[in-house]
Amino acid sequence: MIKVIYFAVAREMVGKGEETLKVENLTVKQLLEWIGSSYPAFDQTGMQVAINEEYAMLDDTVKAGDVCAIIPPVSGG
Amino acid sequence: MIKVIYFAVAREMVGKGEETLKVENLTVKQLLEWIGSSYPAFDQTGMQVAINEEYAMLDDTVKAGDVCAIIPPVSGG
Amino acid sequence: MMKKPFEIVTEPIEIQPYIDYVLHPYQGAVTVFTGHVREWTHGVRTLYLSYEAYVPMAEKKLAEIGAEMEEKWPGIKVAIVHRIGELHISDIAVLIAVSSPHRKAAYEANEYAIDRIKEVVPIWKKEIWETGEQWIGAQKKYPEQGEVNK
Amino acid sequence: MMKKPFEIVTEPIEIQPYIDYVLHPYQGAVTVFTGHVREWTHGVRTLYLSYEAYVPMAEKKLAEIGAEMEEKWPGIKVAIVHRIGELHISDIAVLIAVSSPHRKAAYEANEYAIDRIKEVVPIWKKEIWETGEQWIGAQKKYPEQGEVNK
Numbered sequence: 390m391i392k393v394i395y396f397a398v399a400r401e402m403v404g405k406g407e408e409t410l411k412v413e414n415l416t417v418k419q420l421l422e423w424i425g426s427s428y429p430a431f432d433q434t435g436m437q438v439a440i441n442e443e444y445a446m447l448d449d450t451v452k453a454g455d456v457c458a459i460i461p462p463v464s465g466g
Numbered sequence: 467m468i469k470v471i472y473f474a475v476a477r478e479m480v481g482k483g484e485e486t487l488k489v490e491n492l493t494v495k496q497l498l499e500w501i502g503s504s505y506p507a508f509d510q511t512g513m514q515v516a517i518n519e520e521y522a523m524l525d526d527t528v529k530a531g532d533v534c535a536i537i538p539p540v541s542g543g
Numbered sequence: 544m545m546k547k548p549f550e551i552v553t554e555p556i557e558i559q560p561y562i563d564y565v566l567h568p569y570q571g572a573v574t575v576f577t578g579h580v581r582e583w584t585h586g587v588r589t590l591y592l593s594y595e596a597y598v599p600m601a602e603k604k605l606a607e608i609g610a611e612m613e614e615k616w617p618g619i620k621v622a623i624v625h626r627i628g629e630l631h632i633s634d635i636a637v638l639i640a641v642s643s644p645h646r647k648a649a650y651e652a653n654e655y656a657i658d659r660i661k662e663v664v665p666i667w668k669k670e671i672w673e674t675g676e677q678w679i680g681a682q683k684k685y686p687e688q689g690e691v692n693k
Numbered sequence: 694m695m696k697k698p699f700e701i702v703t704e705p706i707e708i709q710p711y712i713d714y715v716l717h718p719y720q721g722a723v724t725v726f727t728g729h730v731r732e733w734t735h736g737v738r739t740l741y742l743s744y745e746a747y748v749p750m751a752e753k754k755l756a757e758i759g760a761e762m763e764e765k766w767p768g769i770k771v772a773i774v775h776r777i778g779e780l781h782i783s784d785i786a787v788l789i790a791v792s793s794p795h796r797k798a799a800y801e802a803n804e805y806a807i808d809r810i811k812e813v814v815p816i817w818k819k820e821i822w823e824t825g826e827q828w829i830g831a832q833k834k835y836p837e838q839g840e841v842n843k
Contacts, residue, residue, distance in 0.1 A: 397595050397667035398678040435680065439665070442600035458597055458665070462680030465594070465625055465666030466578050466637050466657055474745050474817035475828040512830065516815070519750040535747050535815070539830030542744070542775055542816030543728050543787050543807055558708060568732035568782050575725040581794065582718035632718050644731060650804050657796060
């Protein structure tokens with residue numbers, strides 16, 4: 390199981406702040422594709438994914454127990 | 467008559483903070499020369515002169531009633 | 544007020560504690576940057592802003608930026624705080640305090656910090672106008688391999 | 694505290710009044726530079742500093758620097774204060790506060806101000822060490838004609 394947290398516009402696109410997926414050993418790219426197919430309103434343009442609070446690359450693997458965050462383009466400051 | 471004010475190291479070189487000179491219509495250059503000849507410890511290296519609170523050039527003229535300030539290299543901040 | 548030198552807070556940001564934190568007898572210069580909620584942008588009136596953060600990761604990224612700065616400009620000391628929640632006109636959203644023996648590094652490092660914050664720290668701003676609201680964010684492409692952690 | 698936006702003072706400088714002065718709803722960024730008395734410089738320990746100014750001319754020159762800045766970076770607002778008298782370790786000698794709609798101008802204008810202060814404002818610093826004291830000042834040549842007011 391992995392936990393997925395959605396922030397800001399990503400949260401509004403999927404309509405929820407977080408969820409737990411019964412999957413593991415999928416790539417970041419596959420995770421984004423799963424989100425896109427599950428939530429038609431989700432636009433992955435500019436989205437990054439953090440695994441356990443660190444930015445991940447598209448071919449990094451998400452393992453059981455990981456916490457993934459869907460990170461829209463940041464706009465702090 | 468003109469008033470001359472000495473600041474910082476200039477004041478220490480001439481041993482006074484200000485004085486009134488019974489001269490007028492002399493150039494800034496002449497004023498510096500007069501100070502140099504009157505006070506042997508006075509070194510005009512880096513000194514600027516302000517007339518009535520504005521930086522003056524060496525050939526500007528000091529007139530009666532002017533207030534001249536002897537301005538060592540500044541070191542604010 | 545200040546609990547740690549790199550933090551996300553919900554309460555109004557006061558400046559003095561961060562200056563007190565970075566200042567010590569070896570330092571001759573302090574620069575403080577504060578980013579404020581601006582009422583007018585290109586003729587559009589902002590009512591207020593709503594900031595959200597991935598708090599633990601944001602604090603970690605702020606601390607990493609501080610470490611980058613101290614490596615690039617040895618001898619400086621840094622504190623960064625960002626506020627989240629509803630912020631109103633002229634409220635401080637972000638504060639960066641940098642002390643340094645000499646002023647050049649204090650200016651350069653400070654500007655570096657705000658640039659990096661806007662690039663990598665997971666904080667999001669929503670602008671609320673009279674006519675609507677919008678999440679703000681550069682519409683960047685998903686980074687190419689190797690670019691993510693640059 | 695703050696009596697005018699370009700001033701020479703003898704009392705300790707507090708930061709907040711100058712920030713409050715420059716901030717208004719059009720501004721999104723404030724930079725504050727504070728120059729502090731540093732205890733150690735190249736291994737020499739400073740006991741304290743003594744600052745002297747030609748007060749009316751210094752305040753006039755600070756205001757001129759502010760006017761130069763507002764011309765170079767339209768939309769900014771500036772306050773500058775310099776303290777004179779005996780200053781001790783970590784005391785603020787000079788404070789420059791700049792607000793701007795956007796951050797770039799606030800950084801650039803602020804750094805411009807301190808550079809100009811060190812060039813043209815009639816203020817002098819004497820360093821007092823355990824072993825002696827010395828007026829500080831660049832040993833510049835008397836400026837050539839036309840250079841004085843540059």
